[in-house]
Amino acid sequence: MTPTVTVDIGTTSIKLCLFDAEGALQAADRCATPTRRDAWGEIYDTDAVMDAVRSFVDALDPAARRAVQCIVIAGVGESGGLVDPDLSLVSPMILWHDHRGADLLTGLTEADRARVYAVTGLPVNANYALSKVAWALAHAERSTAAAQWLNVSEYVAALLTGRRWAEPSLASRTMALDLVGRRWSREVCGLFGVDPGVFPPLRAASEGFAMDPATARAWGLDEVTVHVAGHDHMVGGVGADLRPGEMLDSTGTTEGVLALLRTPRLDAVTAATKLAGGLACDGDGFTLFASIPTGGSAFATLRTLLDREADELADLVARAHRDWVLGSVDLDRLPLVLPQFRGSPPPRKDATARGAIAGLQTDTTAVELVLACFLGMVRQFAEVWELFDLELDRVKVIGPASANPLWLQLKADYLGVPLSVSGFPEVVSRGAQALAHGIRLPWSASEPRDVPPDTARTAELAQWRARTADRWAHLAEMPA
Structure with missing residues (x-):
């Protein structure tokens, strides 16, 4: 592995860690997950989220910071927002438990609901992202023609790289993914009037993108690869072997x-x-x-x-x-x-x-x-x-x-x-580093x-x- 900064965006707090190449924890911090309310519910303060990540990197010892070669982001599923190619937000970045799209579920028949589960493995529920996507498309104040839906973890990765992509375990929490086919379901998206093209291509946790060079220089980093590890509980499963x-x-x-x-x-x-x-x-x-x-x-x-x-x-x-x-x-x-x-x-x-x-x-x-x-x-x-x-x-x-x-x-x-x-406090973060490097860590490593x-x-x-x-x-x- 390589020296890695991990970011775990939870419901209550953001956990930030630095691991060395052997997977040993070198530094850790956490802060309250920054949110605010809009007219419909609770949303992320995305600027403050990025400030938290930047502050952690800035606080690292200069030699440790220059040694970082990887940034990996995990977090809650079901959250997200519409993001344009220039990475500006077309909609709020909505929290997982926000139900602003719930009314869009009421018209589904029992047959529709059964079909949604048979394709996506998810029960119809307003927590999952698809109804939020439909709501965001309907309430956008400007064109959504080029916008794509990103989970909050995926959005942080996009801001660091300039690229938009979806991680599979997070994608499977949208209620829009065909589990067996591992592709966005036109059939299920169609129940909500959503074009599946609003979802970006899938990219595995081990397949990162290079950090934007200008951003890396501004943060005092050298060549860094950015990965999205996935849904926090599932990433914890990897950390727990x-x-x-x-x-x-x-x-x-x-x-x-x-x-x-x-x-x-x-x-x-x-x-x-x-x-x-x-x-x-x-x-x-x-x-x-x-x-x-x-x-x-x-x-x-x-x-x-x-x-x-x-x-x-x-x-x-x-x-x-x-x-x-x-x-x-x-x-x-x-x-x-x-x-x-x-x-x-x-x-x-x-x-x-x-x-x-x-x-x-x-x-x-x-x-x-x-x-x-x-x-x-x-x-x-x-x-x-x-x-x-x-x-x-x-x-x-x-x-x-x-x-x-x-x-x-x-x-x-x-x-x-x-x-x-576990006797180790940051199993999710350790799992994120392992996923980015395509390895498994034994459960014994968590003491x-x-x-x-x-x-x-x-x-x-x-x-x-x-x-x-x-x-x-x-x-x-x-x-x-």
Whole structure:
């Protein structure tokens, strides 16, 4: 490999790293993902995004900066905007969870929806880019004849190179890509009145473009190649050396559940689960993916609900973990928490769904409420995994959950399967460097540790799950 700057554009933050030629982390920083609101919703502040990347490069030691030969960008899927050949924006750069194109989905018939899944592997949903593309084309204030849709990661790459292209795993999150044919689908695009020519040609993560020489000189860089690594959760799968039979639990603001497949699952049974099919970043395999809207964001919810500072909440989590492993928790005392604080996961997949708490008592403690919240998150997580209908040998965990022993132990105990938890904080960024250089890194490079399940607690949780099944179903079925 070569010395590489990686950029991971997440929902909450942008992670920036410098790796040396051996893949060792030399520098890292992060900043809040810069966004603002327009008349319809939330959009990226693209100038501020570029300023964040430039600031990181500027802060590098001059010798380290001159040694950089590669810049690789990963990030959230489903976001994007229309970009002219001169790289000016014809539309806002829209965030993944923005639903400004949702009205365009209402006219689709059930047959249309079934066909969309059979071709693209995606359930019809306003998160995916195609309805945003149709909205942007309809609301453009100038000609869109030469404009192309770029994901935010692809747009940053375009600004650095002057070239427009689409990375396959990100393309498979648009709801416009034929998964089997690996080409833009004229049939599905036609349902929205979109010419597939609005999407640029595909280019694999290993196939970069040279950085614009003038830009490179201005940034104090020599000859640099720019790559788009792909969808952040899928790039994390590469960093985790994910294999068939394993599940990647990619935690962040949301929680991603990812499995690798040798062939895509485009049948009606899988379509009913609303799991998302896609292309793996390495270009060879396929993915099956679910996004759980409430992941790390639960911390902010609990801080607000309990009116606690971050360190106070961390203390409550630690106390809940201690009580759990010591066997001093009475599960029947805990409230039942349905943690749909930001919407529901598959198969309901309703952005308007909200959480619920049942069974509060006059003497329910803050520790019990925290434990109940994480237990609800784990229960929801396990129900999503059941939709995959795959054998599970091991769960690989990356992201903030790696530092939360309560969350980890509850998962291991609930699933009855060992977790292998990354000790390296930037698995996605390491995966991005590996992808750009066309190699695989072993999972051992992420310094994993095992979290084994406790068989007694697994049995106890199974009994609790059965006792509370009716109440859980009632909460889940409440109207949004």
